[in-house]
Amino acid sequence: MKILLILFSCVMIIVSCQNSHTNPNNVTIIRDTIFITDTVQKEVEKPAGGLNMTPIVPERDTVKAMVLKKEALQLLINKGNLLNAQYKIEESIMYNNKDVDSWYIYGNISQEMNKYEDALFAYKHAIELDPTHIDAIMKCAIVAGKTGDEFSACVYLHQACNLGDQKACEGVRKFCND
The missing domain is CATH 1.10.287 (Helix Hairpins)
Structure with a gap:
């Protein structure tokens, strides 16, 4: 059963x-x-x-995932069709959902499209996979700030500061009242 x-x-x-x-x-x-x-x-x-x-789990096509990730990143960098970039990075994640960079790129694309909830979801997933991913942590702080969640923004700034990011430490001093 x-x-x-x-x-x-x-x-x-x-x-x-x-x-x-x-x-x-x-x-x-x-x-x-x-x-x-x-x-x-x-x-x-x-x-x-x-x-x-032995688990029967379909293998992930990492080469295909890398190609799609690269295409999505190019669209994002060149300010191309963000819906197409989103589609490509989602497909890349379907092939390899353990790739930190794909989740980070997905967050960037979502943030660029003002889809802050989706961006935060993607950045948090990147942090789950790599707790020291300072860029994803800083992006969480930025998105939290843009959505008015100052407390969470400060939590992320503290986290990045503790990992050695000087800009995050400046942000803590400037915006977070301890």
Whole structure:
């Protein structure tokens, strides 16, 4: 029964992924898909009935992910079509959701599009993967500040300052009342 549930979840993920490509504005699909993928992968990795089973997880096409990431970054840098950049980076993340740079780029694209909630989600995910990613931490501070969440902005500034970012330390002195 457990295996059928996992297989059904995998099919739903594939359908979600295919649907997300038809609507690049639907950011929640990528979040839900990644959450479901991680959950299903954890379920598959659990031994069933005491048996030591090898997980059956589709391999990620890292080369394809790198190409898409590069294309998305070029669009962002050149102020190109941000929807296309968003689509490419989402697809890159689908191939490799453990790539810190892809999440950071996704955050930058979202921030450039004034989608602050999505940007914050992406930056936080980058920080989860690499807690010392000062640029992502600083971007969280900036986005939190832009959305009026001064407390969170100061928390992120303190975090970046503790990692040695001098601009963050200046921001703490200037904006955060300790």
